[in-house]
Amino acid sequence: MQSLRxxxxxxxxxxxxxxxxxFFIIPLLWMVSSAFKFExxxxxxxxxxxxxxxxxxxxxxxxxxxxxxxxxxxxxxFKVAIIVTVVSLIVSTMAAYAFTKLxxxxxxxxxxxxxxxxIIPDQATLIPxxxxxxxxxxYDTHAAIILMSMFSxxxxxxxxxxxxxxxxxxxxxxxxxxxxxxxxxxSIMIPLCRPVIATVAIIKFIWSWNDYQNPLIxxxxxxxxxxxxxxxLFRDDYTTxxxxxxxxxxxxxxxLLIVFVVxxxxxxxGIALGGVxx
Amino acid sequence: xxETKASYQLSKHAGKKFWTPQRKEALVGWxxxxxxxxxMLLLNVFALGFSLYLSFTDWDLxxxxxxxxxxxxxxxxxxxxxxxxxxxxxxNILYTILTVPVPIIIALVLAVVIHSKVYFKDYFKVVxxxxxxxxxxxxAAVWSALFHPSLGPINQFLMDLGISNPPKWLVxxxxxxxxxxxxxxxxGLGYTIIIYMAGLSGISxxxxxxxxxxxxxxxxxxxxxxxxxxxxxxxxxxxxxLIGSFKVFDIISYLTEGGPDNSSTVxxxxxxxxxxxxxxxxxxxxxxxxxxxxxxxxxxxxxxxRQDDSF
Numbered sequence: 164m165q166s167l168r169x170x171x172x173x174x175x176x177x178x179x180x181x182x183x184x185x186f187f188i189i190p191l192l193w194m195v196s197s198a199f200k201f202e203x204x205x206x207x208x209x210x211x212x213x214x215x216x217x218x219x220x221x222x223x224x225x226x227x228x229x230x231x232x233x234x235x236x237x238x239x240x241f242k243v244a245i246i247v248t249v250v251s252l253i254v255s256t257m258a259a260y261a262f263t264k265l266x267x268x269x270x271x272x273x274x275x276x277x278x279x280x281x282i283i284p285d286q287a288t289l290i291p292x293x294x295x296x297x298x299x300x301x302y303d304t305h306a307a308i309i310l311m312s313m314f315s316x317x318x319x320x321x322x323x324x325x326x327x328x329x330x331x332x333x334x335x336x337x338x339x340x341x342x343x344x345x346x347x348x349x350s351i352m353i354p355l356c357r358p359v360i361a362t363v364a365i366i367k368f369i370w371s372w373n374d375y376q377n378p379l380i381x382x383x384x385x386x387x388x389x390x391x392x393x394x395x396l397f398r399d400d401y402t403t404x405x406x407x408x409x410x411x412x413x414x415x416x417x418x419l420l421i422v423f424v425v426x427x428x429x430x431x432x433g434i435a436l437g438g439v440x441x
Numbered sequence: 442x443x444e445t446k447a448s449y450q451l452s453k454h455a456g457k458k459f460w461t462p463q464r465k466e467a468l469v470g471w472x473x474x475x476x477x478x479x480x481m482l483l484l485n486v487f488a489l490g491f492s493l494y495l496s497f498t499d500w501d502l503x504x505x506x507x508x509x510x511x512x513x514x515x516x517x518x519x520x521x522x523x524x525x526x527x528x529x530x531x532x533n534i535l536y537t538i539l540t541v542p543v544p545i546i547i548a549l550v551l552a553v554v555i556h557s558k559v560y561f562k563d564y565f566k567v568v569x570x571x572x573x574x575x576x577x578x579x580x581a582a583v584w585s586a587l588f589h590p591s592l593g594p595i596n597q598f599l600m601d602l603g604i605s606n607p608p609k610w611l612v613x614x615x616x617x618x619x620x621x622x623x624x625x626x627x628x629g630l631g632y633t634i635i636i637y638m639a640g641l642s643g644i645s646x647x648x649x650x651x652x653x654x655x656x657x658x659x660x661x662x663x664x665x666x667x668x669x670x671x672x673x674x675x676x677x678x679x680x681x682x683l684i685g686s687f688k689v690f691d692i693i694s695y696l697t698e699g700g701p702d703n704s705s706t707v708x709x710x711x712x713x714x715x716x717x718x719x720x721x722x723x724x725x726x727x728x729x730x731x732x733x734x735x736x737x738x739x740x741x742x743x744x745x746x747r748q749d750d751s752f
Contacts (some may be wrong), residue, residue, distance in 0.1 A: 176532065178559040184568045187627070193594065194583045206589065208597035258477040267467035273474060280485045282740050284688050287733040288488035289717050290495060290726050292457045294502075296484070314480035331457070344469040373576045375691040380717060391578035395695065398582065405586045412579035423574050427567055430574065432630060437638035 168369050178321070197409035198222055205405040222410040231400060235436070236393035241418075243305050243389055244371040248364050251313045256360065259322035260348050264334055274323075277316050289380060296381055305382040308389075312371055314436045318363050321436055323357040362433035363425055370417055487735065496727035499577030502720045510617055512635075512707065516727035529706045532618055536707065537686040539622035543656050545678055548630055551635035553667060566638070570631035577628060584624045585611060594644075614704035617697055621705055625692060633678055641667070678745045708732050 192212070197205045201218040204211060227233050233235040262274050279331040292311065293302075333355065337347045352362070382388060383394065397411040423430055499512040520526055536554050555565045572580060587595050588610035599607040610620040640731070644667065668675075690709040693699060699706030708728065716725030 173558055173560060176554055177560045180554060180559050182554060182567055183551075187569050187572060187631070190580075190583050190587060190627075191575070194579075195586065197586070205586070206592040206594070206597075208594060208601075210594055241455070254476045254480070257473040261473035265466050265470035265473065266463075267470040270470060270474075273478065276476070277481060280481055282736060283485045283489055284684075284732055284736050286690065286712055287686060287729040287736075288485060288492060289712060290722055290729060291488035291491040292484060293716070294491075294722075295488070305725075314484060316478055316481065319477060344466065348473075369574055373578070375578055377697065379691075379694065380713075389696075390690070390696075391576055394578045394582055398695075400450045408582050408586065412582045414580040416575040419576065420571070420573050423567075423571065427563075427570075431566060431570060431635055434573075435635050 174421045180389045194409045194412055197406055198413045199407050202404050202406045205409070217381055218406060219225055219410075222406050223301075225404075225407045226397070226410045226414055231393070231396045233393065233411070234386050236390055237414070239305065240372055240385060240389040243308055244368050246305075246309050247312045247371040248367045250309060251318060251367055252364055254313055255315060255318040255322055255363070256353065256356065257348075257426070259326050260352055262319070262323050263326040264352065265344070278320070281316050285376075288292055293380060302381060303383045303387065304381075305387065308377045311381070312374065315367075318367065320360060321363060322356065323358060324436075332426045357389060362436065365422060365429050366433040369422065369430070372419060393433070445498045450570065465730050470578045477556055485594065492726040492729050496730050498723045498726075500722045502722050512723060513588040516724045519724060520727050520731060523692075525703055525706060525709060526731070527712050528703050529708050532705060533687055533689075533707050536618055536622055536689060537683060539619065540626050540686050541679065541682045543631055544633055545675065547674070548633035549637055549668075549671070552634045552641060553663065555634065556638055566635065569634050573631040574583075576630075577625075577692055578695050580628050581624060584620075585696055588620055611697055612701060614702045617701060617705040621692060621696060624696075627688070629682075633682075636678055637671065637674060640671045644670050661662075676743070676747055680740070683739055687732065687735055687739070708735070 193210065196210075196212050196214060196281070199217050199219045200211075201216055204216065226335075241438045256281050262270055272377070296302050296307045296310070303312065329352070333351055337351045342350070349371060373391060378389050378392040382392065388396070394411060394415060397408055495509075496516055497512060497514070498509050499515065500509045551569070553561055559565060587593050590596060590607075590609040590612055593610075595610075596607040608616045608620075613619050618659045648666050648670075649662055652666060657665065684732065687707075688709060689707055690713065691706055691709050693705055694713065697705045708731065712725050712728045715721045715728060
């Protein structure tokens with residue numbers, strides 16, 4: 164009796180949540196359906212969820228093969244996101260290793276200082292960063308964006324938490340076998356950290372892909388734009404053609420959806436591991 | 442510092458046993474930390490200090506470093522007299538009120554329901570989470586079409602319901618910020634749910650079982666066990682979302698550029714406009730310090746709240 168009641172309430176809750184969850188995908192379903200439509204049908208009401216006439220090829224062409232170099236912008240996004248991910252992982256794993264497994268005076272002090280720096284908001288330092296980049300001659304290059312995103316105390320912190328849980332005996336065994344510090348780091352520590360490194364890498368990739376502020380400040384040449392900034396080109400050029408805008412929006416998030424669907428556990432765990440954008 | 446000293450001594454005492462294992466470990470340690478430390482010092486500490494210096498100057502960037510003129514407190518005086526700053530501050534506070542407490546409460550309830558009371562748990566986790574990982578700019582593009590004042594599906598729907606004069610959302614100064622708050626709350630809810638679910642999985646089931654034996658109902662269990670035990674999670678979400686709401690920029694820059702009539706302008710957008718559109722680097726730096734001060738105050742105040750145990 165008790166369990167039957169429990170099951171019924173569970174079914175009711177599931178149905179209710181199912182209805183609620185529709186609110187969270189409806190805008191995205193609308194985006195997908197609009198990307199397939201002719202411009203004149205996008206705003207037709209009631210909404211035609213399955214378009215009666217399909218214009219997907221032309222919308223696709225307008226996004227990918229037109230004066231806005233979307234294919235180039237796409238390539239830029241991959242390039243920047245991959246380099247940012249790799250470089251920032253190298254910086255953060257090295258720092259995390261030093262903080263957890265190398266013993267030397269001052270390391271806890273440095274860690275405390277680095278943590279306290281997390282309260283400095285990115286945007287409060289934007290003006291000097293901009294000057295620095297200009298002074299280094301990196302304005303309007305991808306290197307500027309990479310430099311801005313490659314240091315993250317937040318990721319160092321996540322990696323440090325994980326490494327702290329790894330038994331020192333593994334590392335000592337390697338050392339007894341004659342491995343140096345660097346060897347121990349690359350061939351023992353890194354493989355042991357593979358799960359957390361994968362998680363951090365995915366999160367970093369997603370954030371870098373979605374970054375709008377840094378490209379906006381540090382890039383000028385349109386052919387260097389990454390996707391979020393590239394969206395502004397569509398807004399300016401096709402402000403009235405919502406079908407093309409929706410095709411552009413869909414194109415912008417498809418790689419993220421693929422990453423997410425394939426690796427949802429890692430993405431969700433990575434976010435849950437600590438949360439905020441560093 | 443220690444590295445250079447060490448290598449200097451190495452050459453001096455060459456041959457003697459200077460490189461003890463401890464020293465070697467320390468050297469490797471500092472080398473491994475070096476990139477992060479240098480990056481952080483340059484991009485945060487030095488940059489913040491430099492922006493403080495600039496905030497006391499008058500500089501348009503284009504005239505080169507020699508064009509930097511000392512201006513005393515001029516920028517800060519201007520800050521107090523500038524109506525758009527007050528408007529930005531007011532908007533930031535309104536935006537915080539709209540995007541922090543309500544989403545936290547909704548997410549808490551949804552997380553509890555998903556955690557223990559539904560089938561297909563993973564499905565719900567994923568669905569609520571999709572907007573969060575999707576590019577906020579792409580999301581903004583979708584919502585700006587949905588919010589179209591006369592043709593958009595949202596207003597068409599409202600008119601179908603008999604509302605003859607639905608809000609004009611992004612193009613009306615009265616509602617632009619509310620529309621943006623709706624979009625960001627919608628997009629961020631999945632994140633808040635996920636953090637709460639992580640917190641929930643840390644609460645032992647035995648507590649609930651014990652409470653059931655004592656005859657506690659669902660609501661009582663929620664209020665007496667779940668909410669108090671999730672306090673650290675709530676605190677974490679509260680402080681990070683509060684700070685995040687004062688840093689909002691990209692969606693505003695893309696959707697409204699602070700308009701119409703400055704109705705959705707915020708502090709960071711003012712920094713962007715003064716610095717990178719008008720090239721008032723000195724004034725933009727002063728606004729940067731206003732932002733830093735606000736975030737410092739929030740951090741200190743919430744930290745104190747936690748120590749007083751009111752959280």
